[in-house]
Amino acid sequence: MKVTLISIPVRDQEKALNFYTEILGFIKKKDLPLGGGNRWLTLVSAEWQDGPEILLEPAPNHFKPSKVFQDALMDAGYPYTQFDVKNVDAEYDRLTKLNVEFSMKPTKMETVKVAIFNDTCGNNIQLVEKL
Template sequence: MRIALTSVFVDDQKAALRFYTDVLGFVEHRNVPLGEHSWLTVVSPESPDGPELLLEPAGHPAVQPYRDALMADGIPLAQFAVADVHAEHARLTAQGVVFTQPPTDVGMAVVAVLDDTCGNLVQLIAEKPAG
């Protein structure tokens, strides 16, 4: 068993695609029109055959209260691994990305949390080498 697809809820798929590709650096993988929305996924350029991230329309009535609660509590909806949180924080801050938590050493890793402009908080994590 392996993870092939996971999703984040987004308010606007086109805006989300721009943020996740132009700002974060993911690559568009699938864009299949399905009426008003699309089956729209991105992948890491480091792993183009790896797990896909579905930019899922946030239209279901349960989504907004769920995301509002996560945002109010500062809980990220997704987590992305990076080699260097400090470097990514500097790169993304220079592009105008808002961080709700700056790079923070949490013992086994360094983390930071950003607002994806699409209704979600996203955590960046760089695990420290064991030992």
């Protein structure tokens, strides 16, 4: 068994696509219409194009429990998911120059360094560097 796809709930797929590709550097892999203005929209890491896909899921727009959960995570300051990076400080510097808002600056915690940013689509995302 292996992970091939993870879903990240987003309120606006086009806005999410722009943020995740233009700001974070992911690459669009699939973009298929599903009807009702929704898409099967997946991305992959530029560094691992054969790795797991990220589905930009419009669930909060159509499934109230998803919106409630997403809002609760944001209100509590908890990240929805995490992305591993080689250097949290370098990513923090790069992203802050692109006006990405961080709720947690790079912080060392035992064997990792973490930072948390707002993806502008309803989620906190945690960056993790293994030390």
